[in-house]
Amino acid sequence: MSKFKKKKGGGLPPINTAALPDIVFMLLFFFMVATEMREDTLKIKNSMPVADQVEKLDKKNPVSFIYMGSPKEEYKKLGTQARIQLNDKFADVDEVIAFIGAERAALREELVPFLTVSLKVDKESNMGIVGDVKQELRKANALKINYATGTGDATSNM
Amino acid sequence: MAKRDVPEVNAGSMADIAFLLLIFFLVTTTIPKDTGLNRKLPPIDDSEFEPPVIKQKNIFTVLLNGKDQLLVEDEVMEIKDLRKAAIDFLDNGGDGSCSFCKGLKDEKSSDNPDKAIISLKNERETSYAAYIAVQNELVAAYNTLRNRRALEVGPKKGFRDMDFITMQKNYKDVKWYGNKAKLKKLIDKIKLEIPQKLSEVVN
Numbered sequence: 217m218s219k220f221k222k223k224k225g226g227g228l229p230p231i232n233t234a235a236l237p238d239i240v241f242m243l244l245f246f247f248m249v250a251t252e253m254r255e256d257t258l259k260i261k262n263s264m265p266v267a268d269q270v271e272k273l274d275k276k277n278p279v280s281f282i283y284m285g286s287p288k289e290e291y292k293k294l295g296t297q298a299r300i301q302l303n304d305k306f307a308d309v310d311e312v313i314a315f316i317g318a319e320r321a322a323l324r325e326e327l328v329p330f331l332t333v334s335l336k337v338d339k340e341s342n343m344g345i346v347g348d349v350k351q352e353l354r355k356a357n358a359l360k361i362n363y364a365t366g367t368g369d370a371t372s373n374m
Numbered sequence: 375m376a377k378r379d380v381p382e383v384n385a386g387s388m389a390d391i392a393f394l395l396l397i398f399f400l401v402t403t404t405i406p407k408d409t410g411l412n413r414k415l416p417p418i419d420d421s422e423f424e425p426p427v428i429k430q431k432n433i434f435t436v437l438l439n440g441k442d443q444l445l446v447e448d449e450v451m452e453i454k455d456l457r458k459a460a461i462d463f464l465d466n467g468g469d470g471s472c473s474f475c476k477g478l479k480d481e482k483s484s485d486n487p488d489k490a491i492i493s494l495k496n497e498r499e500t501s502y503a504a505y506i507a508v509q510n511e512l513v514a515a516y517n518t519l520r521n522r523r524a525l526e527v528g529p530k531k532g533f534r535d536m537d538f539i540t541m542q543k544n545y546k547d548v549k550w551y552g553n554k555a556k557l558k559k560l561i562d563k564i565k566l567e568i569p570q571k572l573s574e575v576v577n
Contacts, residue, residue: 237389248403250403252403252450253404254404265506267509269510269514270409270411271411272408273412336411339506340502341502351576355418357417359415362410362412362413363410365409365510370453370506370507370514373503374503374507
């Protein structure tokens with residue numbers, strides 16, 4: 217009656233991991249679709265205030281980003297005053313016009329009037345620097361701006 | 375000749391490769407956060423023209439000082455009351471020319487939404503968060519009135535139960551199948567009736 221012989225070992229059967237790559241690929245594709253490449257490495261603190269009357273930034277039109285905020289821990293020697301970051305480096309207020317010029321030069325000509333400037337400003341910064349940048353943008357005739365914010369109750373900002 | 379067995383490819387490390395890619399994408403990408411308040415800056419005006427004289431009662435002054443305190447029409451106010459105050463000002467309809475206003479028709483407040491101007495002044499020391507909060511409340515005041523107007527006018531034009539925000543969203547939505555040309559006309563009409571006249575003082 218060898219049919220009823222006890223199996224040797226009798227331990228746990230190995231878990232089938234053949235589907236593991238499928239699961240990981242699924243996650244991979246999700247992240248590839250739902251996220252986008254980091255454009256600039258931030259050298260400043262950048263946690264944005266919240267507002268509830270927000271609109272989605274229109275991605276069909278070209279967008280340039282201007283970051284403002286106090287320098288991160290690594291750049292502590294620059295002080296705690298809010299600073300401007302254009303592309304990957306710190307900049308002064310008078311460089312904004314040149315930056316807008318460069319952004320426009322990179323665009324197709326018919327898209328130039330639709331350039332939106334998104335101001336990503338840290339909530340800890342003061343309006344002084346923001347006002348200066350706004351004035352420079354007016355000089356550069358880049359009048360469409362967007363204050364990047366999170367979504368939430370705006371009165372919690374104060 | 376006997377058939378040769380094709381050896382099975384070992385796929386055990388496939389998961390490792392996929393994990394590697396996954397972690398690479400997790401590190402190098404961000405989930406985009408692209409919401410915000412859209413505003414338009416006024417162009418720099420070099421012309422010598424005298425600006426038109428605006429009656430004081432048509433201006434709603436909002437002042438935000440360096441300590442984030444709010445002064446509205448020369449009175450101290452809390453941020454939570456600002457939206458209501460702005461709506462009351464815009465919706466006043468003092469000269470009776472505005473057919474859809476439901477305000478108090480106060481002689482001392484604005485004539486009609488077309489003439490009413492909100493003037494916002496901030497100081498250099500004002501915090502950005504407070505500024506955004508105030509901007510948000512003022513935009514909210516305009517949006518509230520536009521929504522109300524849209525719900526009144528919409529049904530007559532065949533856009534039932536759609537407030538102004540929904541209209542704008544639908545207009546931009548490629549999957550929305552209504553009459554976009556008609557909707558655009560309605561949006562522009564409401565925008566013209568209740569224009570966003572929010573001026574900022576440059577200091």
